[in-house]
Amino acid sequence: xxxxxxxxxxxxxxxxxxxxxxxxxxxxxxxxxxxxxxxxxxxxxxxxxxxxxxxxxxxxxxxxxxxxxxxxxxxxxxxxxxxxxxxxxxxxxxxxxxxxxxxxxxxxxxxxxxxxxxxxxxxxxxxxxxxxxxxxxxxxxxxxxxxxxxxxxxxxxxxxxxxxxxxxxxxxxxxxxxxxxxxxxxxxxxxxxxxxxxxxxxxxxxxxxxxxxxxxxxxxxxxxxxxxxxxxxxxxxxxxxxxxxxxxxxxxxxxxxxxxxxxxxxxxxxxxxxxxxxxxxxxxxxxxxxxxxxxxxxxxxxxxxxxxxxxxxxxxxxxxxxxxxxxxxxxxxxxxxxxxxxxxxxxxxxxxxxxxxxxxxxxxxxxxxxxxxxxxxxxxxxxxxxxxxxxxxxxxxxxxxxxxxxxxxxxxxxxxxxxxxxxxxxxx
Numbered sequence: 001x002x003x004x005x006x007x008x009x010x011x012x013x014x015x016x017x018x019x020x021x022x023x024x025x026x027x028x029x030x031x032x033x034x035x036x037x038x039x040x041x042x043x044x045x046x047x048x049x050x051x052x053x054x055x056x057x058x059x060x061x062x063x064x065x066x067x068x069x070x071x072x073x074x075x076x077x078x079x080x081x082x083x084x085x086x087x088x089x090x091x092x093x094x095x096x097x098x099x100x101x102x103x104x105x106x107x108x109x110x111x112x113x114x115x116x117x118x119x120x121x122x123x124x125x126x127x128x129x130x131x132x133x134x135x136x137x138x139x140x141x142x143x144x145x146x147x148x149x150x151x152x153x154x155x156x157x158x159x160x161x162x163x164x165x166x167x168x169x170x171x172x173x174x175x176x177x178x179x180x181x182x183x184x185x186x187x188x189x190x191x192x193x194x195x196x197x198x199x200x201x202x203x204x205x206x207x208x209x210x211x212x213x214x215x216x217x218x219x220x221x222x223x224x225x226x227x228x229x230x231x232x233x234x235x236x237x238x239x240x241x242x243x244x245x246x247x248x249x250x251x252x253x254x255x256x257x258x259x260x261x262x263x264x265x266x267x268x269x270x271x272x273x274x275x276x277x278x279x280x281x282x283x284x285x286x287x288x289x290x291x292x293x294x295x296x297x298x299x300x301x302x303x304x305x306x307x308x309x310x311x312x313x314x315x316x317x318x319x320x321x322x323x324x325x326x327x328x329x330x331x332x333x334x335x336x337x338x339x340x341x342x343x344x345x346x347x348x349x350x351x352x353x354x355x356x357x358x359x360x361x362x363x364x365x366x367x368x369x370x371x372x373x374x375x376x377x378x379x380x381x382x383x384x385x386x387x388x389x390x391x392x393x394x395x396x397x398x399x400x401x402x403x404x405x406x407x408x409x410x411x412x413x414x415x416x417x418x419x420x421x422x423x424x425x426x427x428x
Contacts, residue, residue, distance in 0.1 A: 002018070003020075003026075004016060016030060016032075016033065017029040040413070046410075050231075055092065055398070056391075058070075064313050065313065066314065068089060073313055074313060077317050078317065083103065089227060089228055108189050112170065118184060121133065124178070126178070130176060130378055130382045131260045134171065135257050138256055139249060147159070157248070157400065161248070161393045161397060164249070168386045169196065169197040170187055172382050173197060173200035176375075176382070177200075179376075180376075183205060185204070193223070195216040198211045198373075214325060215373055218373075225387075227391050229388075233263075233264050234255040234265065237255050238251045238252065239395055239396065239408070242400065252389060255392045256385045267363040268302070268363035269378070272367040274300075275368070284342055302363045304361065311359045315362050319360070322369050325372050337372065344364070
């Protein structure tokens with residue numbers, strides 16, 4: 001017999017089905033609540049609401065667990081590579097060697113963008129934020145790739161997915177090059193996904209540039225760790241936009257716009273700005289006191305997480321990668337990195353932060369790694385969008401295939417004026 005939850009609303013006894021997932025908490029199905037009781041639920045931020053069924057990503061915030069299709073993020077990031085995780089997220093299983101070769105070839109040989117798209121960049125001011133460029137250029141892809149806009153055609157959906165994964169590094173690198181006033185560098189098919197991106201960002205036509213293997217490895221891990229994260233704000237935005245039947249490029253552009261917010265994708269940029277404001281190790285004690293003062297409005301950025309109430313599993317991996325990058329670059333006397341290391345030590349040993357479970361999160365470590373690599377803070381969220389594209393497109397594809405999917409239409413608790421009569425302006 002199926003389990004149910006009992007609810008009494010205005011004297012009406014209701015029985016609501018209880019749904020069980022593979023792992024994780026049970027979910028009460030309230031789909032017929034309004035029809036049976038005339039009442040809605042109230043859940044600001046949808047923090048207690050499951051908006052869909054999904055087979056892609058699982059998070060246990062209390063235990064600090066992140067799984068892609070059942071595989072622990074630690075194993076995928078440390079033992080595999082980003083494109084392998086892309087295949088897994090898109091198709092549900094890890095590829096065989098033969099499948100992986102075909103997939104890598106498809107992605108590698110679609111990294112160039114239509115040459116006319118390069119002209120878009122010239123329409124922006126040089127000081128435009130790269131994320132504003134990303135939103136516009138990705139949205140404009142629908143004007144160039146007409147043969148992958150039919151969302152009812154599985155083959156066109158797959159082509160759109162491959163194009164998005166393949167071309168996003170090129171679009172992002174071009175946004176960076178335009179931002180710093182350098183010529184675009186075209187993709188190279190002989191480099192790995194991460195190495196190719198770094199080459200497009202930091203090579204210049206006048207001299208040879210070789211990507212350091214440690215930097216390519218760290219970049220690949222950052223991509224893998226950010227590839228998907230369940231029904232967060234930007235993923236929910238992609239699904240909501242997709243529920244209307246919008247084309248995939250428009251949906252991903254909507255996700256990028258949402259990710260731009262400082263409370264979401266901009267968190268690593270905010271964490272680095274915090275380190276810059278602290279300035280030096282000797283100022284950390286005074287900063288920590290302000291953080292502990294409830295009246296100061298000073299927040300500790302890059303620590304704690306909305307979902308994880310334990311150590312962010314992604315942060316553990318990037319902590320090790322950070323030290324590898326510093327060693328590869330010979331970074332020893334960087335004041336900002338000294339502040340980061342000292343602040344990390346304080347947060348992991350101070351009872352105030354331990355009790356509140358304010359552990360360093362993925363944004364803290366990704367920010368200092370990207371800065372060490374040479375990226376300006378304005379590019380941090382762009383790299384996040386690049387990595388998250390495969391998660392967005394996987395979630396979008398799953399939504400399209402879901403027979404229970406409906407156009408998103410949240411309800412509200414209306415607290416405005418009651419019905420009132422119009423009075424002509426001469427009588428007011």
